[in-house]
Amino acid sequence: MTIRLHAKGLTKTFTLHTQGGIVLPVFDDVELTVKAGECVCLHGPSGAGKSTLLRSLYANYKPDAGQILVKHLGQTVDLLAAEPWEVVEIRRSTIGYVSQFLRVIPRVGALDVVAEPAIANGMPVDEAKARARTLLTRLRIPERLWSLAPATFSGGEQQRVNIARGFIVDYPILLLDEPTASLDAANRATVVDLIDEAKIRGTAVVGIFHDKEVRNAVADRLFEVGKAAVPSSSGKSDLQMSAGAMVE
Amino acid sequence: MTASALRKPAPKPPLLEVSGLSKSYGTQVGCRDISFAVRPGEVLGIVGESGSGKSTLLACLSGRLQPDSGSISYDMKDRGPVDILTLSEHERRRLARTDWGIVHQNPRDGLRLDVSAGGNIGERPMALGARHYGDIRSDAQDWLKKVEIDLSRTDDKPRTFSGGMQQRLQIARNLVTRPRLVFMDEPTGGLDVSVQARLLDLLRGLVRELGVAAIIVTHDLAVVRLLADRLMVMQRGRVIEEGLTDQVLDDPHHPYTQLLVSSVLQV
Numbered sequence: 256m257t258i259r260l261h262a263k264g265l266t267k268t269f270t271l272h273t274q275g276g277i278v279l280p281v282f283d284d285v286e287l288t289v290k291a292g293e294c295v296c297l298h299g300p301s302g303a304g305k306s307t308l309l310r311s312l313y314a315n316y317k318p319d320a321g322q323i324l325v326k327h328l329g330q331t332v333d334l335l336a337a338e339p340w341e342v343v344e345i346r347r348s349t350i351g352y353v354s355q356f357l358r359v360i361p362r363v364g365a366l367d368v369v370a371e372p373a374i375a376n377g378m379p380v381d382e383a384k385a386r387a388r389t390l391l392t393r394l395r396i397p398e399r400l401w402s403l404a405p406a407t408f409s410g411g412e413q414q415r416v417n418i419a420r421g422f423i424v425d426y427p428i429l430l431l432d433e434p435t436a437s438l439d440a441a442n443r444a445t446v447v448d449l450i451d452e453a454k455i456r457g458t459a460v461v462g463i464f465h466d467k468e469v470r471n472a473v474a475d476r477l478f479e480v481g482k483a484a485v486p487s488s489s490g491k492s493d494l495q496m497s498a499g500a501m502v503e
Numbered sequence: 504m505t506a507s508a509l510r511k512p513a514p515k516p517p518l519l520e521v522s523g524l525s526k527s528y529g530t531q532v533g534c535r536d537i538s539f540a541v542r543p544g545e546v547l548g549i550v551g552e553s554g555s556g557k558s559t560l561l562a563c564l565s566g567r568l569q570p571d572s573g574s575i576s577y578d579m580k581d582r583g584p585v586d587i588l589t590l591s592e593h594e595r596r597r598l599a600r601t602d603w604g605i606v607h608q609n610p611r612d613g614l615r616l617d618v619s620a621g622g623n624i625g626e627r628p629m630a631l632g633a634r635h636y637g638d639i640r641s642d643a644q645d646w647l648k649k650v651e652i653d654l655s656r657t658d659d660k661p662r663t664f665s666g667g668m669q670q671r672l673q674i675a676r677n678l679v680t681r682p683r684l685v686f687m688d689e690p691t692g693g694l695d696v697s698v699q700a701r702l703l704d705l706l707r708g709l710v711r712e713l714g715v716a717a718i719i720v721t722h723d724l725a726v727v728r729l730l731a732d733r734l735m736v737m738q739r740g741r742v743i744e745e746g747l748t749d750q751v752l753d754d755p756h757h758p759y760t761q762l763l764v765s766s767v768l769q770v
Contacts, residue, residue: 272758273765316754339733339747361700
């Protein structure tokens with residue numbers, strides 16, 4: 256199967272200049288390959304660096320070293336070496352990202368918030384809004400809320416708007432940061448369906464799923480994310496390398 | 504997927520390309536050795552505290568201040584890339600009036616306070632040769648609607664408007680001729696927070712709808728988060744960090760940027 260995303264040699268440390276210049280190593284020499292139609296779950300204890308790795312894959316965080324190779328419009332591009340305008344284009348059409356929290360935009364209604372990424376990616380406005388309506392319906396956002404700005408919505412409702420926004424474009428690569436964290440069982444099941452449908456379309460999914468049921472339902476394998484503090488003699492921390500581990 | 508297969512898509516040629524720009528006031532540094540490019544439709548944010556040189560930089564770029572050294576190349580519609588510092592005063596003014604927009608922090612600097620709101624919007628189209636009164640007026644009213652000013656105010660003078668309305672009128676006055684590049688100096692400064700949010704949302708919609716490139720100078724990180732694709736952080740006249748807006752704000756590397764980001768109060 257086609258490899259959609261290949262990260263190699265990824266190393267990330269944070270230097271906190273405002274706190275006495277403390278250096279926090281997060282991960283070192285990480286290699287991760289994700290194929291089309293595959294869902295990889297980033298796994299490890301809280302603070303292990305799962306979110307940092309996921310954000311790095313979106314070029315939201317800047318790793319100190321390594322490459323993130325993605326197929327973008329038929330070409331292989333290194334996300335970390337790409338110019339800012341290129342990253343903007345890659346995010347528009349190739350890599351989607353669902354964060355834990357919706358960054359609300361003042362005065363923009365939920366339906367428009369959801370439709371926006373599709374319109375930016377060239378979908379006709381009517382079609383984008385029709386898709387947004389379908390997604391909001393599936394995620395049980397009552398129609399009377401669609402025209403309202405999500406700032407006043409509950410946490411779970413905001414999260415579902417966020418998920419709809421992430422699934423409106425058929426991205427070849429989709430990154431999910433705890434998409435079901437504040438959802439009830441029915442909505443969790445809908446998110447599992449959405450992920451399954453994306454996988455069938457050939458989307459490569461990388462996610463953090465704390466909920467065991469969701470993880471078992473969608474993940475094809477676990478990718479252990481561990482501490483970078485103890486590199487082995489080969490210079491590689493084998494804690495991170497657990498490529499073939501299967502879901503229990 | 505190997506590195507040897509790496510090929511980059513061809514970039515859009517820059518609309519504005521600045522290299523080695525410096526300006527000082529006597530021994531006081533305004534800005535030093537600034538280089539960057541803005542592509543069509545791209546929104547660049549410039550942040551930094553007062554005195555960091557961001558306003559000096561903006562004044563040099565928009566032709567209001569002569570830099571000491573460096574070049575500013577602009578891709579003119581009919582001539583291709585031209586160093587605007589070599590243009591005559593007349594040519595530069597014409598460029599500023601037709602292909603550029605300049606939104607001042609204080610709307611009184613960008614509006615004619617003794618001319619009606621409709622007249623303020625009609626001025627640029629008229630300077631470009633529009634003569635039909637009915638067309639100019641209906642165009643102006645279209646823009647009043649876009650910036651959410653009640654049409655009953657078309658013939659009122661902006662001195663009777665609130666600060667937020669004046670700022671929206673200034674934006675309409677600038678965008679009516681569909682410039683390709685807009686310079687904005689603290690566009691939401693001096694406005695109430697609720698008015699700011701409305702203006703930001705409006706600006707965001709217009710910038711996307713029209714596909715104009717913009718350079719926005721501000722000290723407000725929420726403004727750039729919402730509007731800018733790319734960010735430059737300035738301190739003491741220099742650019743100390745730059746990159747994608749979310750990268751710079753979420754994973755700042757330079758000590759000053761970290762301080763700036765960590766100083767924002769969470770609401």
